[in-house]
Amino acid sequence: MKKTLAILLSAVMMLGLLAGCGSKTTEQPSTSGTENTETAALNVGVFYYDYSDVYISSVRSSMDEQLKAMGVNYTNYDGAGNQAQQTDQINTAISNGANLLIVNIVETSSPDAAQNAVEAAKTAGIPIIFFNREVSDDVVNSYEKCAFVGTNAPEAGHMQGQMVGEYLLENYDTVDLNGDGVISYVMFKGQEGNAEAEARTQFGVEDANAVLTAAGKPELAYYNASATDKYLVDQGGKWSAQAANDYMATILPEYSEANGNMVELIICNNDGMAEGAVSALQGAGYNTGDGKTIPVFGVDATDSAKQLINEGKMTGTIKQDAEGMASTILNLVSSVQGGGNLMDNTSSFNVDEGVAKIRVPYATYTGE
Amino acid sequence: MNQETNVQEKEARVRQPWTAQRVGDILLNNALLIIMAIAVVYIAIKNPNFIKPASLINILSQTAAYLPAALGIGGCIVLTGTDLSAGRAVGITACISASLLQNAANMANKMWPQIGTLPIPVVIVLAMLIGAAIGCFNGFFVAKFKLHPFIVTLGTQLILYTVLLLYVQQGNNKGMAISNLDPSYTGFVKGSLFSIGGTPIPNYVLFAIVLTAVMWFVWNKTTFGKNMFALGSNEEAARVSGVNVFGVTVGVFALAGAMYGFTGFIEGARIGSNTANTGLNYELDAIAACVIGGVSFVGGIGKIRGIVIGVVMLRLIFVGLTMVGVPQDLQYLIKGAIILFACALDMRKYLVKK
Numbered sequence: 184m185k186k187t188l189a190i191l192l193s194a195v196m197m198l199g200l201l202a203g204c205g206s207k208t209t210e211q212p213s214t215s216g217t218e219n220t221e222t223a224a225l226n227v228g229v230f231y232y233d234y235s236d237v238y239i240s241s242v243r244s245s246m247d248e249q250l251k252a253m254g255v256n257y258t259n260y261d262g263a264g265n266q267a268q269q270t271d272q273i274n275t276a277i278s279n280g281a282n283l284l285i286v287n288i289v290e291t292s293s294p295d296a297a298q299n300a301v302e303a304a305k306t307a308g309i310p311i312i313f314f315n316r317e318v319s320d321d322v323v324n325s326y327e328k329c330a331f332v333g334t335n336a337p338e339a340g341h342m343q344g345q346m347v348g349e350y351l352l353e354n355y356d357t358v359d360l361n362g363d364g365v366i367s368y369v370m371f372k373g374q375e376g377n378a379e380a381e382a383r384t385q386f387g388v389e390d391a392n393a394v395l396t397a398a399g400k401p402e403l404a405y406y407n408a409s410a411t412d413k414y415l416v417d418q419g420g421k422w423s424a425q426a427a428n429d430y431m432a433t434i435l436p437e438y439s440e441a442n443g444n445m446v447e448l449i450i451c452n453n454d455g456m457a458e459g460a461v462s463a464l465q466g467a468g469y470n471t472g473d474g475k476t477i478p479v480f481g482v483d484a485t486d487s488a489k490q491l492i493n494e495g496k497m498t499g500t501i502k503q504d505a506e507g508m509a510s511t512i513l514n515l516v517s518s519v520q521g522g523g524n525l526m527d528n529t530s531s532f533n534v535d536e537g538v539a540k541i542r543v544p545y546a547t548y549t550g551e
Numbered sequence: 552m553n554q555e556t557n558v559q560e561k562e563a564r565v566r567q568p569w570t571a572q573r574v575g576d577i578l579l580n581n582a583l584l585i586i587m588a589i590a591v592v593y594i595a596i597k598n599p600n601f602i603k604p605a606s607l608i609n610i611l612s613q614t615a616a617y618l619p620a621a622l623g624i625g626g627c628i629v630l631t632g633t634d635l636s637a638g639r640a641v642g643i644t645a646c647i648s649a650s651l652l653q654n655a656a657n658m659a660n661k662m663w664p665q666i667g668t669l670p671i672p673v674v675i676v677l678a679m680l681i682g683a684a685i686g687c688f689n690g691f692f693v694a695k696f697k698l699h700p701f702i703v704t705l706g707t708q709l710i711l712y713t714v715l716l717l718y719v720q721q722g723n724n725k726g727m728a729i730s731n732l733d734p735s736y737t738g739f740v741k742g743s744l745f746s747i748g749g750t751p752i753p754n755y756v757l758f759a760i761v762l763t764a765v766m767w768f769v770w771n772k773t774t775f776g777k778n779m780f781a782l783g784s785n786e787e788a789a790r791v792s793g794v795n796v797f798g799v800t801v802g803v804f805a806l807a808g809a810m811y812g813f814t815g816f817i818e819g820a821r822i823g824s825n826t827a828n829t830g831l832n833y834e835l836d837a838i839a840a841c842v843i844g845g846v847s848f849v850g851g852i853g854k855i856r857g858i859v860i861g862v863v864m865l866r867l868i869f870v871g872l873t874m875v876g877v878p879q880d881l882q883y884l885i886k887g888a889i890i891l892f893a894c895a896l897d898m899r900k901y902l903v904k905k
Contacts, residue, residue, distance in 0.1 A: 261879040267822050271613050275870045278606035293730035295823035375726040420828055
């Protein structure tokens with residue numbers, strides 16, 4: 184009897200699982216395009232490099248909203264930071280009849296993975312739009328139905344550096360905790376070999392130095408004078424809060440106000456890392472909203488970072504406009520939906536010369 | 552009247568358990584295949600694209616890519632062990648294979664400009680040897696110091712990650728992804744000799760078939776294979792009957808390592824871009840595939856056929872769930888549930904026997 188029951192139960196469970204999938208699909212606009220018989224029925228595959236990335240999640244919710252509003256069939260995929268998985272997903276989507284690919288490529292330090300995706304799209308004869316994580320001009324130019332939507336990587340670094348410099352000039356003496364006239368800083372880098380991370384790491388400091396020296400102040404000093412690399416990088420390459428938190432928690436016992444060598448400024452490649460650093464600082468009694476605050480700067484302007492800034496626990500960030508990114512991509516999608524080419528209606532955007540790359544502008548954010 | 556039917560029903564119920572048990576046994580023994588069949592039929596009805604040639608070949612290719620590592624790790628599990636270093640071993644052999652097979656026409660992006668593009672067979676052998684060396688290292692610690700493979704390979708995994716991080720910074724590479732691969736390499740792996748229904752079948756599918764055949768032979772037809780199972784079921788008994796425990800343990804891990812090496816060689820070209828993250832978590836998929844396929848952590852139990860089914864099953868989940876349009880957020884849950892469910896069902900076979 185027990186066994187029968189077990190079998191019955193398991194059968195019900197299995198059915199439940201499958202039925203669960205089934206009922207979801209009817210609500211989702213992401214089912215196969217069979218019920219939609221318009222000529223321009225799009226079946227869009229959207230490939231995110233990692234669902235766990237906060238900024239990418241905000242792009243995803245904007246995209247979902249706008250794709251639904253357009254009535255387009257779409258399916259989202261999570262590359263989980265793994266290029267092998269994403270490559271498999273792209274091939275699977277194509278074999279499932281996807282006719283437009285929107286790809287947030289995982290691997291950015293070499294063009295081959297992106298080129299692979301373009302070749303797959305080319306073989307299937309379908310357009311492919313890369314976004315956020317930059318692919319090289321050669322890749323975009325290798326296929327007429329290929330475009331890139333992103334920001335101008337160095338710009339975020341320049342703007343962050345500028346913001347850091349200006350903030351320091353206004354608050355120099357408060358920031359300079361030990362009063363030695365030099366600001367010691369730490370830089371958290373998101374990933375080795377990623378163009379955006381490289382640019383932010385370089386210009387976030389260089390441009391701040393430029394502002395400082397122009398005002399007659401000394402340049403920033405890395406907190407650990409003997410370090411060869413003037414940054415600490417997330418070794419998993421995931422721009423993660425956890426990595427920044429671990430580093431910061433390691434730094435704090437050694438570099439403290441009591442020792443007179445406290446880190447006085449924290450610059451991060453993204454808001455996730457900034458939040459990780461803030462949380463480590465809070466563990467040591469800083470950045471709690473009242474009392475001493477070490478200035479922490481990020482990039483992305485995620486909702487949680489904006490909240491920290493408004494609560495006075497973080498200092499500034501650079502706004503990567505998730506909604507603007509999504510609407511720019513969707514502009515290309517609607518051109519394709521209307522039967523035209525990807526780049527038909529892009530005259531109002533900031534497009535690179537000689538290559539189909541659209542730049543979504545950045546903005547600074549230091550609180551409301 | 553009423554009572555009579557009640558009695559009849561009771562009698563029927565008393566008799567029923569026998570037939571139900573028989574049916575149940577049959578169902579249980581083939582639970583995985585049945586689940587797979589139900590899933591395939593369901594997905595195919597939901598989305599006819601699923602059973603089109605392009606899609607089937609896509610599943611086949613993905614299975615082939617993940618199969619060798621699972622075949623290797625299966626041996627470690629038969630020995631009541633596991634191998635957490637598989638993913639990093641794949642990563643390191645992928646990076647080494649790729650770095651030795653870069654396109655010499657583009658010197659600026661070549662990791663080792665002073666070494667030309669090596670012949671492919673040399674690199675395959677080298678990758679497999681490096682993998683085997685890693686395996687020997689694992690096997691040595693397991694056999695010599697009687698450490699649980701979980702501990703040993705956890706250590707090795709971390710050690711290998713450092714090696715990997717250092718390796719990608721060597722030569723001209725400076726921590727960038729290793730790509731710019733020689734066309735002969737990508738052609739050898741991703742090219743195809745024949746196609747079905749207009750969709751080419753990549754060569755690595757053929758390699759996977761050959762490897763499966765070789766592993767089947769090793770497991771079932773050689774003394775080494777028989778010793779492996781003997782050792783897995785009962786180490787003392789095996790030792791008493793004259794099995795060289797040290798040799799077999801090292802051998803099984805080395806063989807597994809060689810399989811990771813081969814996987815690395817394939818993945819290097821298949822993904823086309825190799826970083827310190829390449830191969831991350833491959834061991835988890837491989838272990839899951841083995842366990843789903845009935846390779847038991849109890850030791851001494853497992854079939855090559857089961858491993859193949861396990862890998863196919865995982866790929867079906869991966870492809871199928873996206874094809875029926877399950878939101879990706881839920882897919883991890885479903886994958887986890889299916890792994891647990893499949894394994895629980897499978898383990899019942901052995902629990903009943905005991």
